Amino acid sequence: MPSKTFAGRFTSLEKIADFIAQAAQKAGFDSKSAYAIQLAVDEACSNIIEHGYAERENGKICCNYEVLENGLKIVIQDWGKSFNPNEVPKPNFEVALEDLKPRGAGLYFMKEIMDEVNFEFDNKDGNLLTMIKRK
Amino acid sequence: MPSKTFAGRFTSLEKIADFIAQAAQKAGFDSKSAYAIQLAVDEACSNIIEHGYAERENGKICCNYEVLENGLKIVIQDWGKSFNPNEVPKPNFEVALEDLKPRGAGLYFMKEIMDEVNFEFDNKDGNLLTMIKRK
Amino acid sequence: MEITTKQYKRCDLVKAVGRIDSNTAPELEKKFNEILDNGSSGVAFDMAEVDFISSRGLWVLLETQKTCKKNKGKLVLVNVSENMQQALDLAGVKHFIDIYDDLTEAIGSF
Amino acid sequence: MEITTKQYKRCDLVKAVGRIDSNTAPELEKKFNEILDNGSSGVAFDMAEVDFISSRGLWVLLETQKTCKKNKGKLVLVNVSENMQQALDLAGVKHFIDIYDDLTEAIGSF
Numbered sequence A, B: 001m002p003s004k005t006f007a008g009r010f011t012s013l014e015k016i017a018d019f020i021a022q023a024a025q026k027a028g029f030d031s032k033s034a035y036a037i038q039l040a041v042d043e044a045c046s047n048i049i050e051h052g053y054a055e056r057e058n059g060k061i062c063c064n065y066e067v068l069e070n071g072l073k074i075v076i077q078d079w080g081k082s083f084n085p086n087e088v089p090k091p092n093f094e095v096a097l098e099d100l101k102p103r104g105a106g107l108y109f110m111k112e113i114m115d116e117v118n119f120e121f122d123n124k125d126g127n128l129l130t131m132i133k134r135k
Numbered sequence C, D: 001m002e003i004t005t006k007q008y009k010r011c012d013l014v015k016a017v018g019r020i021d022s023n024t025a026p027e028l029e030k031k032f033n034e035i036l037d038n039g040s041s042g043v044a045f046d047m048a049e050v051d052f053i054s055s056r057g058l059w060v061l062l063e064t065q066k067t068c069k070k071n072k073g074k075l076v077l078v079n080v081s082e083n084m085q086q087a088l089d090l091a092g093v094k095h096f097i098d099i100y101d102d103l104t105e106a107i108g109s110f
């Protein structure tokens, strides 16, 4: 499983995107799907940095991937705060502009883009987020 | 002297321009000068059609040219009304927009563009307008 | 000559293709007048594909500008090639009509 | 990310080059706020050279639109590539912000 560790800072997001772009290419995704996968991973890592590490400077994010026969599996590992994804409400975009709340799209994007999104918290390997995109 | 005769109608102006474009090219003028020469001839022929023939339908315009050592001589022949070019005042463009009079630029353009502009009227060959552009 | 038009929020764009001489200038004049009669006073004239303009054509532009200004609007020109510029310079058109290099700039000036 | 701006008569054009993610979105937010603080309420955002936008970036656009509308203006987007469109579609951005294919159309809509 190719794997790369990044500093848990927003400046890592571009490098993470490059790493994931490679993964998507190896898995044979077209540019549009590759872009979507990068978006899902960016949302996941932004959340880890912003919420999991609460923008502390010394967290790490470890990105792993595995090319599957019919897709790509990405595992993102962190050692920050855990949270209950089931308690995060689905954002509502069907409201008037002035009622839009500027938050809470990240998890939704991840779930819309990826075929599987699974969180495991506080095991010996830290928090694991496993996402699978099938072709 | 290459020469071509055209019907004295506004629809001939494009054909006259093509004939003059050839002449300018043979004389070795660059595209900008060739354009200016076409403009001078267009003004001359527009005047013949509008004023000389007063838009009667049966006049003729005969265009002749001669490639000179250092330029081009164009002779335009018509059999319409004569006029006194010396009585035509120079147009004044240095006025306020609302005071501009929408007439009287043709002769001025011809003189500005060409190095020589000479009218002869009512001789046995009709009216002759000779214009020379030097390089 | 072919003339096409397009409406933007604050102006009408007129584009002509071909020659503007004594033969065709009346068509252009008619098109401008139609637009002005419809209540517009902002007109951008795209000359990218005009390949000739005589004094007759220049008068159409200048008279159109007179009407636009009277109605608190303006005519502007855009994409004026070097050859067209020569003709415009002979009549000092730039003193009466603003000339833009770029369509977006022209439309954005209204 | 690089951001350039240009003023037209009725709107400001903002062009960004690069990624709009949690790292860079605050810069863009700052630029929009500067423009709005200067009294403009018409903004066109040229995305021709944006190659990534995350939800954080989309919120900047949507919040900017809120302010523009409050001030009787609007934000419009232009040159949105197919990839950017995917992200915009996830949040139904087109219901809140007009998207133009062409810069002149965008500027001409103000």
Ligand SMILES: Nc1ncnc2c1ncn2[C@@H]1O[C@H](COP(=O)(O)OP(=O)(O)O)[C@@H](O)[C@H]1O
Pocket (backbone or CB within 6 Å): A043, A047, A048, A049, A051, A052, A053, A080, A081, A082, A083, A088, A102, A103, A104, A105, A106, A107, A108
């Ligand atoms: N990795 C994480 N660690 C801790 N909390 C998280 C994490 N990811 C998401 N959350 C929580 O879930 C909420 C919703 O996340 P998300 O949908 O990405 O929207 P946003 O980050 O814009 O608030 C966050 O506000 C945060 O409370």
Ligand SMILES: Nc1ncnc2c1ncn2[C@@H]1O[C@H](COP(=O)(O)OP(=O)(O)O)[C@@H](O)[C@H]1O
Pocket (backbone or CB within 6 Å): B043, B047, B048, B049, B051, B052, B053, B080, B081, B082, B083, B088, B102, B103, B104, B105, B106, B107, B108
């Ligand atoms: N070929 C011609 N035959 C008769 N009259 C002419 C001719 N050319 C010019 N004129 C007279 O000279 C005037 C000025 O001509 P010109 O400078 O070309 O401007 P315009 O044709 O716009 O009036 C014309 O109005 C016309 O009275």
